[in-house]
Amino acid sequence: MSSNVHQSSMGVLNLRGAEKKFQLTRHTPSEEVGFFVKHFWVVSWDLTGQEPYSQDVIPNPCVNLIIENNRTGIFGASTDKYSHSLKEKGLVFGAKFKPGGFYPFIKRPVSQLMNNPMNVKDIFDIDASTLEKMILSQEEEGTMVELAERFIQQKLPERDSNIILVNQVIDRIIEDQEITKVDHICQRFKMNKRKLQRLFDQYVGVSPKWVIKLYRLQHAAGQMDTDHNHDWLKLSMDLGYYDQSHFIKDFKTIIGKTPDEYVRQQVRSLSGLQPQQ
The missing domain is CATH 1.10.10.60 (Homeodomain-like)
Known part of the structure; x- marks a missing residue:
């Protein structure tokens, strides 16, 4: 697996200005997981002593597994721009599935996920709090990716x-x-x-x-x-x-x-x- 600094906006509005406020990196999945997952991503920030920053993100036609303290879930595509407030110091880890890549995991219309996020335990047999402790406690992004690959790989469906x-x-x-x-x-x-x-x-x-x-x-x-x-x-x-x-x-x-x-x-x-x- 390899990682690289985010090269294109990928739906992040005003990326050049935003780079002053947070760091965004992507990690390439293994070949097996990569049939379903486009990439893993990590957003980290340290705004200690600064005003909170609100980052706008354009929607995209992908399902995201997002791991964030007290906000972990599986989120479907949204048709509206959304904003994420960054405060103090923090980190969010995500797995961005390819368009269509999440359907084999649930075998029902992905449109049902719009504005209706899923609990990670419903798919991956691990509760949100355990997942947050396992992933967000790591210091190295590569270790986060390895752990994410491990629990996703255990539930990989047949290729479609x-x-x-x-x-x-x-x-x-x-x-x-x-x-x-x-x-x-x-x-x-x-x-x-x-x-x-x-x-x-x-x-x-x-x-x-x-x-x-x-x-x-x-x-x-x-x-x-x-x-x-x-x-x-x-x-x-x-x-x-x-x-x-x-x-x-x-x-x-x-x-x-x-x-x-x-x-x-x-x-x-x-x-x-x-x-x-």
């Missing part, structure tokens, strides 16, 4: 080829900016629309239409992370929107702020000021 298909579809959505409608996916994969929608409901937990919108807007936010001067009309057209107002409305729905508000928050954060919430 639909996981591969789901990830091929989502990878295509991310890479091909010309995909702006569900029909485009159906054409490229020669798949019936209803079959595609059922597949996403069962394995991913959100609709393919929402996934398309998510990555278009995440792409826009990523551009704003590196360039604060934008022609919103041109950007909206580049992302496949027919008008600027529709783009701004969708951006605020997912990101929580208008493009102008988001850029101003970044500028304040990079200049050392606390972003307004």
Whole structure:
């Protein structure tokens, strides 16, 4: 297994400013576990003597097993931006399952997990408090990953080829900016629309239409992370929107702020000021 410092935003808003407040690393799983798990991640921070920091995170089409003191659980995809408050000193460990990668563990529609997190004991036969003590007490992130691999490996289901298909579809959505409608996916994969929608409901937990919108807007936010001067009309057209107002409305729905508000928050954060919430 290998680890690396987080290279891309992966849905973390205003990453350059946020890096001053916390550290985020990812760890590659073993080949066996890696069929289901995309990566393990660790967020750590030390804000002793400082004001609490609220970090915004864009939703993503993945199930996450999150281990945090008194907040451990298995969380499905969410369609809304959410914020996490960082105070004093702390650490959170997570296992991010591939899109569709958690379905074989529960064998029921992953959409049922939306706003309805699962207890880890229901899947892995270990209660949350024991898991928190086992993982969060470790000093080395590599040891945390080894322990997580061990209890996940004990419950690994059979491999499911639909996981591969789901990830091929989502990878295509991310890479091909010309995909702006569900029909485009159906054409490229020669798949019936209803079959595609059922597949996403069962394995991913959100609709393919929402996934398309998510990555278009995440792409826009990523551009704003590196360039604060934008022609919103041109950007909206580049992302496949027919008008600027529709783009701004969708951006605020997912990101929580208008493009102008988001850029101003970044500028304040990079200049050392606390972003307004």
